[in-house]
Amino acid sequence: MKPAILTLNAGSSSLKFRVFGRHDLELLARGVVSRIGAAAELEVSLQDGTKINNALPDSADHRAALGALMDFIDLHDGDWEIQAVAHRIVHGGTDYTRSTLLTPAVVKDLEALVPFAPLHQPHNLEAIAAAQTLLGAVPGIACFDTAFHASRGPMFTHFALPQALFDRGIRRYGFHGLSYQWLSHVLATEHPDIQGGRVIAAHLGNGASLCAMRNGQSIDTTMGMTAVDGVPMGTRSGAVDPGAILLMKRTFGMPLEEIEDLIYNRAGLLGLSGTSNDVATLIADPGPQAQFALDYFAMKCAQAAAGLAVSLGGIDAVVFTGGIGENAEPVRRRILDYMKPLGDVQTLIIPANEERMMAMETIRLLDVEP
Numbered sequence: 001m002k003p004a005i006l007t008l009n010a011g012s013s014s015l016k017f018r019v020f021g022r023h024d025l026e027l028l029a030r031g032v033v034s035r036i037g038a039a040a041e042l043e044v045s046l047q048d049g050t051k052i053n054n055a056l057p058d059s060a061d062h063r064a065a066l067g068a069l070m071d072f073i074d075l076h077d078g079d080w081e082i083q084a085v086a087h088r089i090v091h092g093g094t095d096y097t098r099s100t101l102l103t104p105a106v107v108k109d110l111e112a113l114v115p116f117a118p119l120h121q122p123h124n125l126e127a128i129a130a131a132q133t134l135l136g137a138v139p140g141i142a143c144f145d146t147a148f149h150a151s152r153g154p155m156f157t158h159f160a161l162p163q164a165l166f167d168r169g170i171r172r173y174g175f176h177g178l179s180y181q182w183l184s185h186v187l188a189t190e191h192p193d194i195q196g197g198r199v200i201a202a203h204l205g206n207g208a209s210l211c212a213m214r215n216g217q218s219i220d221t222t223m224g225m226t227a228v229d230g231v232p233m234g235t236r237s238g239a240v241d242p243g244a245i246l247l248m249k250r251t252f253g254m255p256l257e258e259i260e261d262l263i264y265n266r267a268g269l270l271g272l273s274g275t276s277n278d279v280a281t282l283i284a285d286p287g288p289q290a291q292f293a294l295d296y297f298a299m300k301c302a303q304a305a306a307g308l309a310v311s312l313g314g315i316d317a318v319v320f321t322g323g324i325g326e327n328a329e330p331v332r333r334r335i336l337d338y339m340k341p342l343g344d345v346q347t348l349i350i351p352a353n354e355e356r357m358m359a360m361e362t363i364r365l366l367d368v369e370p
């Protein structure tokens with residue numbers, strides 16, 4: 001039986017997982033339960049190339065999705081011995097600036113952060129509860145999206161609001177930290193010259209942000225207190241004038257829940273195009289709205305990069321990652337075109353691997369606290 005680590009990344013409508021060797025980080029299995037809430041399906045790829053596809057009942061929620069995943073792992077009980085479960089946790093607040101062993105007290109702290117990540121954190125917490133029920137005493141490790149950004153100075157963590165509000169947590173945290181930490185690891189091992197330079201990393205997936213990095217540390221990033229801030233995303237608005245939110249509530253009488261749904265689920269590329277949040281679909285659509293949405297996205301990413309270049313004192317390299325950053329060449333080209341006024345920069349594409357970063361963090365913790 002091979003000692004293994006299970007990584008869980010619970011999103012709003014999907015549950016992604018990987019199984020890694022505990023000692024060699026060999027990728028043993030990877031998969032996803034997609035479309036949770038509507039026609040959920042479990043898809044798994046094993047190391048030997050075997051593919052498994054199982055439809056789940058229509059009523060399947062996150063708990064059922066995790067149950068289906070655990071049933072699958074049970075089938076491989078003779079092959080793997082899961083020794084730890086690493087959870088991607090979107091919000092660690094001010095207290096959690098490193099990965100940590102999950103205890104009831106930690107879970108309680110993470111529950112208190114739900115308002116700071118209303119559309120991510122509840123699913124992360126459900127995954128923790130379900131893993132505990134299904135795997136019992138196997139330790140759980142929380143790996144935070146916010147942790148990597150703890151290195152930023154006060155210029156990049158404050159809003160222009162009174163200090164009393166900062167002290168109550170109204171501040172900029174930043175997200176996608178596991179992705180940036182992975183990029184920084186790859187740069188350190190494969191491009192040390194670039195790692196020591198002024199790097200702008202762009203994590204462009206369904207969620208999107210950019211990060212100014214140097215020597216493996218986050219200097220500044222585009223997302224703020226929540227994962228709706230910064231550049232526009234697939235369905236999230238990115239930064240909008242806070243006055244517009246107040247007006248929608250006060251003058252249009254829109255309930256808060258509707259505004260929340262708007263800025264998280266119906267805005268961004270979907271809102272602008274009126275058709276899709278999927279960049280591959282938008283690239284293939286010659287219509288003016290689809291092309292405007294992509295152009296707008298590219299402009300906002302380039303403007304954000306310019307702002308981060310000031311935070312960094314210049315820019316030597318741009319690193320793209322995430323589904324859009326890795327695959328959407330026309331979008332990368334537009335961003336780089338808009339960045340031309342910033343001068344020549346080296347460009348790299350590095351595949352995102354938050355899961356492997358989580359497994360590395362977990363091994364580090366297990367080795368320190370066996």
Ligand SMILES: Nc1ncnc2c1ncn2[C@@H]1O[C@H](COP(=O)(O)OP(=O)(O)O)[C@@H](O)[C@H]1O
Nearest residue numbers: 204205206207277278279280322323324327328
């Ligand atoms: N070959 C491709 N060409 C253009 N866009 C792509 C391609 N592959 C993936 N994408 C885009 O990447 C985005 C999803 O990114 P991903 O990082 O997988 O998301 P998530 O945040 O859910 O992990 C979608 O907009 C999708 O259209």
Ligand SMILES: CC(=O)OP(=O)(O)O
Nearest residue numbers: 175176206207208227
């Ligand atoms: C924090 C965040 O935006 O995550 P995701 O890109 O997975 O939605």
Ligand SMILES: [Mg+2]
Nearest residue numbers: 205206207322
């Ligand atoms: Mg992602």
